[in-house]
Amino acid sequence: MHPAANFELIIGMFLVVVGLHYLARRVSLPPAAALIVGGCAVAFVPGVQGIAIDPELVLVLFLPPLLMDGAWFTAIAPFRRHMAGILSLAVGAVFFTTAVVAIVTKVLMPQLPWAACVALGAILSPPDAVSARAVLQRVRLPRRLTTLLEGESLLNDAAGLVLFRFAVAAVLTGGFHLGAATGTFFLLVAGGIAVGAAIGGLWVALLRRLGDDTLMIAATVLVCWSAYIAAERLHVSGVIAVVTAGLTCGWFQHVVFDARVRIRALAFWQVLVFLLEAAVFLLIGLSFRGLLDRVGGLGMVVDTMARPVLLIVAAVIVARFLWIFGVDAGLTILRRIGWTRRQPLGPRAAVVMSWAGMRGVVTLAVALSLPEAMPARDLMLVTAFAVILVTVLVQGTSLGWIIRRMKPAEDGSTRPPLDLHAAETMLFRAQLAVVEREAVAADGTVIHPQLLRRYRTRATVADAFDGTAEERDVAIASHFDVIIAAVTAGRAELVRLHRAGRIDDETLHDLEHDLDLEELAAAAAKG
Structure with missing residues (x-):
């Protein structure tokens, strides 16, 4: 396609984004759901070519600014207070969901090697930061639940991506060593924290000297990509680096920005994030046609893949319920015998947390990055897309109703001393x-x-x-x-x-x- 035609396609895509957002507000539909459905519809318009997504470009283009936006506005004190719960979701739930999906996949398709089953579990296990933001902006949750969900969405991609890389390497090489993998995981996390803190500190020092509004805003926008690219070049976690840099910048922006810069930067950043976030969901919908063309059409999917795909989607949803309710039951027992003072979520809040597990761009991009030699690659792609559709269109659209029915109570221990x-x-x-x-x-x-x-x-x-x-x-x-x-x-x-x-x-x-x-x-x- 000619470069000018590519540009025209991008402009047309953003015009569609504006129209779909307006339509979603008029019919009280979550914008994420409207964009995915609209993208699927546009993909089948005669004359519209299927969109071929470069997974590495998607990750480096969309993930850093959207993670940065979440980290920038994260309240540090509640984040630290609930770190144990956040890690339980961002690491424990990801590992548990990966294991459940791997077992179910192995039972359904015994011919698949275990490493391939684990790779599929790693693709599907981490809820997406973009999807979580899109839904959380439209619902009201107790402060503790909001902190847990936002913190999980910031950190879980790192666990899922590391698991995926180890699983793919095991499929291609035939070898896997748990001790080496565990050590590498902690090295990736520690390295990401170090790179993110260094980039964030450099940003603070730089902004104190720039003295120009436009330069300060430009430097702020570039922080997320700088942290991600630097970390990936050093072979550590780019996700953790962006989150660390975002938390650092968000903490110091109150002292390095004056009111004028803050108003201008916030306005620019909101528009940028809006366009990127909307483009993510629209691209997911537009990629549907290309996926169907690859696997032989919708009829082939229904005839040969429907049963395993639906069972794996159910396993993804059920695994999150099992983990959250299991951890909450264990916490209740430990509290009763006096081994911890942590307050359990309770059944109502646990239902809300379990239902708020939307997948999105990371799941799709990682699935598309599967090597051609991966066994059952087409099935994995279809399953990834099915999980995104079900979690965003079903869970995302019904989460507000679930919250209203469950009415989770606010945890009084999280309230600040002053109102x-x-x-x-x-x-x-x-x-x-x-x-x-x-x-x-x-x-x-x-x-x-x-x-x-x-x-x-x-x-x-x-x-x-x-x-x-x-x-x-x-x-x-x-x-x-x-x-x-x-x-x-x-x-x-x-x-x-x-x-x-x-x-x-x-x-x-x-x-x-x-x-x-x-x-x-x-x-x-x-x-």
Whole structure:
């Protein structure tokens, strides 16, 4: 295909993304499901060629920025607090699911070598960070469950990819050594952490010296790919390197970014992640036609592969339930005999966690990277695609309903010492202390009376409120609704004056920017 035609295809694909996202919102369908279904439909439009995905390009193009986005906004304290639970899911559940899938595959197809069965299990076992983000953005979960799912999605790809590489090597060479594999696994993880920390530290040092908004944002965007490529070149875990760099950058961005850079960087990053995330699901759908063409058509899949594929998909789903409920039961027993203080999830939360195991781009890309010599390669590709479809279209679309039915309770031990209202009150008092000091001259003359009144009001209004927390929230929302309405009216008046020729473009842009900042501040305070 001509390069210009490739570019036109990419632009057309993003136009389809916008349309499908709009349609998904109108019909209350998760965007990930709409994009996959839409991609499958577009793939069969006459004249549209099947998409051939380069698995290595998919991993290096899409995985680093989407992992970076998740790590950047990860709360460090809950992440560390629930590290044992996160590792149980990201490593334990991945290994257990791999074993279950390998056993089921071996029973269904005894002629397959064990290493090939393990390779299929490693492909299907890790839930996907992109799929998890796409679903978690649309549901409300207790803080503990959100932390566990987000942490799992950040780390489990490393375990799955390492397992896959060892299994493929065992198929091709006929040899496997558990001790060497275990040592290599920990070396890959430790190396990834070291590379990610180094890249993140370099980013912090660099941003303190750049002094230019555009350069700072560009450097921030390049961190994820720098960490991933550097780690892979050094033969350590690129996934762990990106996560470590993202956690480092997310921790220090509050001190190396000023407000202007942060607003601009966040806006740019949100658009970039939106396009990449949407492109992932659309590419999954578009690749469906190429997959069917490879294996001989839909009829061949139904006639020869339907039974083993459906049983393996069921094994993937059931394995996650078995692991989560088994670990939770063990934790309950240990707590009762006094060996641990960790709070079990409970049956309701365990159901939600078990159902939230969506697969996506990593599963597809890794399946496509299978060597041609791999036994039952076509079956593995079809199974990988079936798992993605079932988990995203069935589990992803029904997760909100499961949460509403289960109503998992919030774990009180995860709540911070201060709620939003208390923290905001302390912030206002700290600001007032500075204003009181700077607003008064050495002789006692007040030189900034308006600032003094404003900050005193902000610092004392919370203490003066006598209503309940719910009444306070309503009053605050009403207060900032008025501010937002005033900003809207001001913006309309600016446009009117500009259209009437009474102000120039520069005045319009300057005053509009001030109104934008005021509206952002009011919306954040209200929310």
